[in-house]
Amino acid sequence: MTPARNKFVLERHWPRTLRDYGVEGTDLLAHAGLSPGLFSEGDVRLTQDAYFRLWRSFEGFVDEPAFPVLLGRQVEYVPFDPLVFAWISCRNIEEGLHRMARFYPVRGPMRLVVTGLEDGVRAEIAGLKDNPPGSLIATELVTVTHLARMATRFTFAPRRVVSHVAVPDPTMFEIYFGVPVEEGEVSGIEFDREDAARPFLTAGHPMWRKFDPGLRPRLSELRSGTEMGPKVRSIIAAGLAAGRDTVEEVAEVLSLPVRSVHRKLRSEGSQFREELLAVRQGFARHYLEKTELRMDEIANLLNFSGSAGFVRAFTGWTGLSPEAVRAQAQAGDRIEDGGE
Numbered sequence: 001m002t003p004a005r006n007k008f009v010l011e012r013h014w015p016r017t018l019r020d021y022g023v024e025g026t027d028l029l030a031h032a033g034l035s036p037g038l039f040s041e042g043d044v045r046l047t048q049d050a051y052f053r054l055w056r057s058f059e060g061f062v063d064e065p066a067f068p069v070l071l072g073r074q075v076e077y078v079p080f081d082p083l084v085f086a087w088i089s090c091r092n093i094e095e096g097l098h099r100m101a102r103f104y105p106v107r108g109p110m111r112l113v114v115t116g117l118e119d120g121v122r123a124e125i126a127g128l129k130d131n132p133p134g135s136l137i138a139t140e141l142v143t144v145t146h147l148a149r150m151a152t153r154f155t156f157a158p159r160r161v162v163s164h165v166a167v168p169d170p171t172m173f174e175i176y177f178g179v180p181v182e183e184g185e186v187s188g189i190e191f192d193r194e195d196a197a198r199p200f201l202t203a204g205h206p207m208w209r210k211f212d213p214g215l216r217p218r219l220s221e222l223r224s225g226t227e228m229g230p231k232v233r234s235i236i237a238a239g240l241a242a243g244r245d246t247v248e249e250v251a252e253v254l255s256l257p258v259r260s261v262h263r264k265l266r267s268e269g270s271q272f273r274e275e276l277l278a279v280r281q282g283f284a285r286h287y288l289e290k291t292e293l294r295m296d297e298i299a300n301l302l303n304f305s306g307s308a309g310f311v312r313a314f315t316g317w318t319g320l321s322p323e324a325v326r327a328q329a330q331a332g333d334r335i336e337d338g339g340e
Helices: 014-021 025-032 048-061 067-077 082-088 093-107 134-152 170-177 206-210 228-242 247-254 258-267 272-290 295-301 307-318 322-339
Strands: 111-117 120-126 160-163 181-183 188-192
Touching (some): 014 025, 014 067, 025 048, 048 134, 067 082, 067 134, 067 170, 082 134, 082 206, 082 228, 093 111, 093 120, 093 134, 093 228, 093 295, 120 134, 134 170, 170 181, 228 258, 258 272, 272 295, 272 307, 272 322, 295 307, 307 322
Antiparallel strands (some): 111 120
16 A cells, blocks of 8 residues: 555545635634645645544534535536546446545545345445544445435435444434434445345436547447447446446447457557547546646546556657646647736
């Protein structure tokens, strides 16, 4: 485990959250014993103790015990959140939970352990030392539930919701979840098999509008008369953030044998790895030039095993480091702004 993963990344939502609740950032940071300029700094990482102090101080400043319900539901409305984008790229809750588990380590030492059950699926929060703030655990559980309901467009209750620390206002959380929050040794959430397999209805999610048209999946490309290359690229684009980037997965969507996909691509003068590379490069450029995502977040969205692998691959593709491409894009933006 790298040293960075022993610390929590300060999420981008904090300045907006403080504005929404009328909390002065400098007062909150002073109460938590943290640097007064923390929210204006770039890539901020906090020790577990400091991160927990921030949450507990926020609990004290907000006169609303059920604020985790509101906070957990707001994740959908962040302009572009990599975890949410990966989630809406999945096909169902079970796949979404496994993909979410890939994003937990880039946020900090907290882990999401997903276990398939005979009659459902369980996701448990692990890796935390000491007792975390109840509002933090509650927010995580609400976030999972909200994303599941949003993506399926169906309001259902998880089978079980468990917390190993006391949550504020248990009655309010029972109303939200539809089941009481149980006390247990490990915090987590369970879904029935039927709910875990509900298909996601997210093809037209507004987050896709952040991308140039050439990067968006187009259902029209899947018509029988379309060449194989555009079909393959569209299917890869739709599933890449969810980790679906193999020829077998593309062939399954097309209801074709893998050999037929390879044969049709060869007849067009292409290969599957070339189509995958084109999609990866397009998304990589977008993330570097038009977002502030960290390298580990981009690596996850492109289905690399880590940021080092992404950096090596990108440098090999372009002859430039990802940081250099991002700096060029930012310099260009400054020139355009100065010319207006």
